[in-house]
Amino acid sequence: METQFAERPLSLTEHQGQSQQEVGEDSHIICPDQFVLLKMPSGNVKAVRLKKDTQVSLGKFGNFDTNSIIGHPYGYSYEIYEGTKAKIIKNVAFVDVDDTEANNKDIVDDPAKQNLSHEEIERMKQEGVGGQEIIKKVVEGHSTFNKKTEYSKAKYIKRKEAKFSKVFTPVKPTLYSVWSYVYSNRPEKIRDLRIDTLSQILTLANVHANAKYIVVDDVRGMLISGVMERLGGYGFVLGIHEHETPNYDIIKYMNFTKKITDSLKTLSWIQVFKDDNEQDFLYKDESKLEEKDLEYYLRKKMRYERLNDAREALWQGEFDGLLVASQYQPKSILEALLPYVAGSRPIVIYSIHKEVLVDAFTYLRMSKQCINPEITESWLRNYQVLPGRTHPEMTISGGGGYILHAKRIINNDDPGYAGPSVETVKRQIDKSSSSQDQMMTDAIE
């Protein structure tokens, strides 16, 4: 197996000099004209295309000057102070809580316990008192704060932080952080595709550099962003969509370099099929055109050539994988695109509805063009890990969707094949159901 991986094999010493940034221009620094995700103390995330010399509003948490974060590396948190200035503070995971004698038996729920009034809090906010200060005052103002257990205290402080703190964290857009942003705001945009399922799609499809993939992405570009990221600009991905221009708006959050965005070719479904009525582009003599006509002509020519390039790429076939996350019937998608997938390469189809995949599964089995079809479902649970308080989260995702994956095979018409024909197999399935022998269906490959 020749090394299809190392396009430019680097020695160990060469690596010492190269960083991701130099080679792939992947920036770990907050740059202007790029998207940044801002995580607020409430846990909510805001996506902003950062511009120099302006301010960004974080709603009730205040505003800050963009220049105070531009040029810094990702990984710091910032506190807003004196209006719109922002300074770096330490990002702390959790505070160790020692157990004390306190328990909550004397605690009675009564709003009168808070001595600090709402007006006083508002005044402090106006004066620009730092969030941590406000919280300290709120805690001091609580008459029975010391009677709470240490755990309750920590929870109380955390709630107040979510309300009053003016700390925000710029988060670097990655596949995970962008997915998290989209999923927590509008999961329907990505058809409830959860990150573990998305990761498995990319791994099952063996997405890697120097390969070419066909992707049917009807999840606003979430899937194709993953493919583009794993290609890194080496090879290309062909996205097939149903509009004039594809609706891949999630791509913009990824801050892809030009090399990576250039690796995306797109085709609309109508362009996938050869139409006898279509006409070839009329090439004109550019020297004979007037300036305004020339501009129009060049644009049309570029569009045509790009379209033609994508079509030729598709019809050449031998793709390294087919990835689908779409609301359309998988059978029809497979009928159109399966011929372009190379032998033994993966087909991976995502749906939030299992029944859709059950249909596709039986189609794949009958078609004899694939082996090992399998429907899988992923389960993901996160835990709170704190000293003395470790347990799974109380609420988790109810489901992340289903995956159907299989491998393409070829040579079905091999005269050496001594097995039954598709019709025979079908008859056997129908007959077997009346004899209640389900094992027969397992034998169909």
Add this chain to the structure above:
Amino acid sequence: QTQTETTTTNNYDDSKKFVSSVAPQIEIKDIISNEERINDALEMSAKETIRNDGNKWISCGIDLQEALTKWTSKEDRNRGKDDGEDRNAGRKIDIIWSMKPTDLEFLLVNQWATEQTRSFTFFNDKLKIAKNLKVIINRIVKEYGGTGMNLSLLKLYGLHVYYNEMIVYEMSIPFRGLYVFREVLQSKLPMNAVEVGLIKLSVPAFIEFKKREPPFLLKVDSKASYNNKFGNFKHSDIIGKEYGSRIPSHNQKAYMYLLYPTPELWTMVLPHRTQILYMPDIAFITTVLDLKPGSIVLESGTGSGSFSHSIARTIAPHGHLYTYEFHEERAKLARQEFSDHGLGNIISIECRDVCKNGFSIENRVNAVFLDLPAPWEAIASAKAAFKQNQIGKICCFSPCLEQVQRTCVVLNEAGFSEIQMFECLVRTHDVHTIPVYTISDVVAKLKAQQAKKRKRVSEDEDREMEPEQSKQGEKSDPPNLYVSRTTRETKGHTSYLTFATFSPVSNEELNAS
């Protein structure tokens, strides 16, 4: 001679040559690698007996028919049983042939491993060999216990071939009730590497065996052929074919598929030296650690190299993986595999105890993966390995909660942020067609049964009525439903995945220190 094989045995002639070269004191009459040959050899041979002389193997001819009837019991003959079921329960012996004894027993057991058991195939097979040898020795004791034969001198041998490793076990019974099972020989099979291909075996519908065989690795040699219970496959038929092709067997009765090598397939077939990572964890960790072309990654321990292959695939062409393994033999094997698979440029492996001596690199990586019994011991050194001027991601992979808790405390103290812990599991949904009968079908069936009863009581009376009644009893074809269902057992736990973020060292901190 007692012999056991797994599906990974693939070269009959090599095995025989090897055993004679490695263990000359063991005189092997014949190593038999598939059922057909077993039948041939046993039926053909006359009742020749070579006396057991110390360490010599013996091989005896037997009268197969008689042996089968006399010695095998119903539960022993479960050839047709699905290997996927009851894999771990009880005594699972496929076939036992034994001979009319003079001094010693001759038994043969054939075993196969399935996809689901891959993770503990090696140890399970060892257990099975022990169990089978125990059964055999019990029978001998039962049969000859009172005859004055000195059974404490009896030794039975089991041969375990696992990928390219060969192990010989010995079972003896020095005192009644005391079984001694031990490993007496361990060695490697020589492999003639020409080309590497991953091959999948499949069986067409009309053959009795309904379950698929799991994929396995075949080192292609133009002169060799591969045998298993389905048939004989010539390697020369494979060379030059496209991936995804179907390769028929010699007698065209079976076929297999050529699969394009991927790290996921490698994870399914690689020889386990340790517990490995599987696709769901590999996929999720890859995403959360933000791995992509160009990433520089640190991994410890390398183990069997399952995750290492996946990482290499993802970070190519210009990324790099620094991986550390403290076990010398495993490090050597992994290094050889990486080189064989063309990954020598992307992966640097070092044999090192990172918990005691730290990592050998600093200020280099974007991501760290720790799969160690005590990851907290390596965290300080891992922290130094990160590129200090940018964020990085770390993942600690631990099966036990206590390890996770300790890891989190240390991560927190070391200044890591966004500490999160997950578990991720995948389950399969099997698809079938089922008939869905209605109550009218049931009523019709009952009516037909009643009609049959009445017919038996007074046949002459009902003869005219018969055709009508049987028409009523006929049920129409029920509608079929394509359904899916979950499996009865599924993976419950692999490990807890603890993630954290490394923050770049700020100028203030640099100035302060």
